[in-house]
Amino acid sequence: MPHKDLSNEQLLLAINRVDGLDALKALDGMSGQTSLYLKLVKNFAQDQHGRADELQALFQAKDWEVLKRRCHSLKSYSAYVGAYELNHLCADAEAKLNKGSVDQSVIEAICRLLDPLVEKLRQIVIDNETPSAKAEFNLLQFKKDLIALLPLLEQSDFGAEEALQKLMQITEGRDHHHTLQQIYSYVDDVEYEIAVEETRKLLESLV
Amino acid sequence: MALSDDVNSRPLVLLVDDEKVSLKILSDLLKHEVDIALAKNGLQALEKIKQNKPDLILMDVLMPGMDGFEVINILKADKAFEAIPVIFITGLNSAGEEERGLTLGAQDYIHKPFSPEVVKARVATQLKIVRQRLQLQRLSDELIEASEAKSRFLANMSHEIRTPLTSIIGYAEGITQGDFDNQFINKAVSIIAQNGQHLLNVVNEILDLSKIEANKLEIELLDMDLIALLGSIESLMMQQAQGKGLTFAIDYQFPLPSVINSDPTRLKQILLNLINNAIKFTEQGSVTVRVKTTADDQLAFCVEDTGIGLTPAQMDKLFADFTQVDSSVARKYGGTGLGLSIARSLANKLGGDISVESEAKVGSQFTVTTDMVMPEQSVWIEDREALEQKRARGAVTAKEEIPTLSGTVLLAEDHHDNRALFSQLLKRMGLDVTAVENGEQAVEQSMMEDFDLIFLDIQMPVMDGISAMKIIKSTAPGVPIVALTANAMTTEIEKYLAEGFTDHISKPIDRRVFISLVQHYFDAAVEGDFDLDENELDALKVQFVEGLVQGLEEIKQQLASDDWHNLGAQAHAIKGSAPMYGFDELGDIADRLEIAAKHNQPEQMRILAQALIDNIDSILTTH
Secondary structure, three states, rough: OOOOOOOHHHHHHHHOOOOOOHHHHHOOOOOHHHHHHHHHHHHHHHOOOOHHHHHHHHHHHHOHHHHHHHHHHHHHHHHHHHHHHHHHHHHHHHHHHHHHOOOOHHHHHHHHHHHHHHHHHHHHHOOOOOOOOOOOHHHHHHHHHHHHHHHHHHHOOOHHHHHHHHHHOOOOOOOHHHHHHHHHHHOOOOOHHHHHHHHHHHHHOOO | OOOOOOOOOOEEEEOOOHHHHHHHHHHHHHOOOEEEEOOOOOOHHHHHHHHOOOOEEEEOOOOOOOOOOHHHHHHHHHOOOOOEEEEEOOOOOOOHHHHHHHHHOOOEEEOOOOHHHHHHHHHHHHHHHHHHHHHHHHHHHHHHHHHHHHHHHHHHHHHHHHHHHHHHHHHHHHHHHHOOOOHHHHHHHHHHHHHHHHHHHHHHHHHHHHHHHOOOOOOOOEEEEHHHHHHHHHHHHHHHHHHHHOEEEEEEOOOOOOOEOOOOHHHHHHHHHHHHHHHHHHOOOOEEEEEEOOOOOEEEEEEEEOOOOOOOOHOOOOOOOOOOHHOOOOHHOOOOHHHHHHHHHHHHHOOOOOEEEEEEEOEEEEEEEEEEOOOOOEEOOOOOHHHHHHHHOOOOOOOOOOOOOOOOEEEEEEOHHHHHHHHHHHHHHEEEEEEEEHHHHHHHHHHHHHOOOOEEEEEOOOOOHHHHHHHHHHOOOOOOHHHHEEOOOOHHHHHHHHHOOOOEEEEOOOHHHHHHHHHHHHHOOOOOOOOOHHHHHHHHHHHHHHHHHHHHHHHHHHHHHHHHHHHHHHHHHHHHHHHHHHHHHHHHHHHHHHHHHHOOOOOHHHHHHHHHHHHHHHHHHHH
């Protein structure tokens, strides 16, 4: 989906201006792979939306094991996007949870950084997206798109997620939408091998 | 496709992490160099390992349910997967955890957040190790197979060598102990000779194989008479085939070149190997050799039989060294298992190859192709008639002629039996022979007497052949000195000639080559005598047939009066000339009659003389 008036470079600069984020250092750690970094930032903004509330709830429930796993995941994720202060707080929380439990102040400190960060990033990378016009369904084009999807699935390429999302948008309310949803769920579970088989069956049914 | 299926294919790497972001980053980093499979947890990872057998696993330690340590424990306990290298990826900074992972069998650790260069370098290193391990495993498997094949070969060789030796020693002892009556002694000697020849063939095959392995298998390209070669092969193989009740024929598919530039010895070796096999593996029916030119200007010899045939599996291992198609075949039919391998190497050297088509229980067709280089003097033989005319003009005799020469020969050979054999052969040619045991004695003799020809063995005690040659040449520079060489490598022969020898002959000697060589040094006017044109030959043939009329009357008189001496002389005369005009059978009978006369066997002579008369009658009737 095209971003309104923002090139990758502009996006990068905008992200770098967000408090608590050093995008350029993070990009450096990724050998300058801008498109990969921007995808990670977008995924971060999507995946971590509401995470702060979850962390608070886990703390209240004293579910230390799950809380530890969430802090462990967030620790890595925040390092990838360049949120290094958040990364250190998560590492501290994880270390304490390894010993048994953690203070509420530590979790609150994480949430204080996480919430505004996620909101800001959502504004830059998601809310600014100009939704593309929904393409008209065309059977021939649909088959071509499925054929193009197959190698992505065979190679377990995460690019298949985006391709499937587009196809699901096009087929909404039509035949095959449900099948595509099933294929997407396999991809989401990284069962690419099953997704390949189902896509081949779908193609054969269209012949 | 994993490296274990094809070492040159793209490797398959399994990425295992419950955090999708890690899977995405690693996948993005590696997907251009390797194929990727993904798993989000330990159970899924184990399923995908069983399905895909990856070449390398990158696995997170901390995962819900089954963690990375549990997964690696399960892998290392399963022989099918224990060798798959594992790199742990972790966000934990714990020396204790690292130690545990490495102790469980992990090859390496990568820490989050990933450094792309570190990830790529560590993955590349592990995949390189995997490739090397697979190549070493393949090499080890091949070496084991080769070793087993060589063991089978040695066991087979023991049989192939001991069997003819049993006959040779047994019959020789029988002769010396007087076990056989006079009538059987010739047969016993013939058996010894046949088995000796077979043993020589076995030894030659083994030596050829060692030359192939040392890349020293040599060919000697000469202008050779193709029709004469095929005729010689037909003579050799016909009896063997007919002895088994098989029909044998050479099918000439014209046009064919009369002369080609090739290695006659090696070409004959290939064809004899294929024909021998065909006869060996055929119990009834026929063996046919089809000779033709191909569309790409090569010569093709197709040896076709109606024998036991081969299955596809047997055909696959046909040309491997030391391999009979299977051990039951080796036990039933014998053989070194080297012949086809050597034959193919020789065919390759001659610019061609050997291929096979076969059907089990129906028969086989082995086709050998070679380059077809036609020298200037070669002509196309267009049909059967032209072939027969070519044969008639060719100086091919069924039995060798031993020429009568005059002169003196010095022979130095330390091996008693060889010395006696060569001396006898030279004396049969009418030469005066002085035989000595070593180089020093040869030098002494050469100073006391002038010789027309000198043979020196190379390896001799007291003084070797090269040293003796140098001394002799310094005092008698004009006398031809021939090296008797057991070592037939071209480099060694070139060395002897460079040292000063005039010529060489390899042991064991081929009688015809030996006779031809000696004749060359005593009678240089031999070559060119048979270069007659068609009209001259026809005229001579008419003259010969007219001469048979008178000869027939004389033979009848000699038979009636038991004049064995003159009958023998008559046979000698006919023997020498009949084959030149295409009367091979007449020449053969005359030759046997002459031998019977020399051995004073009247009964034999009577029978053969009558056969001679009958044959001449037949010729006179048709000509």
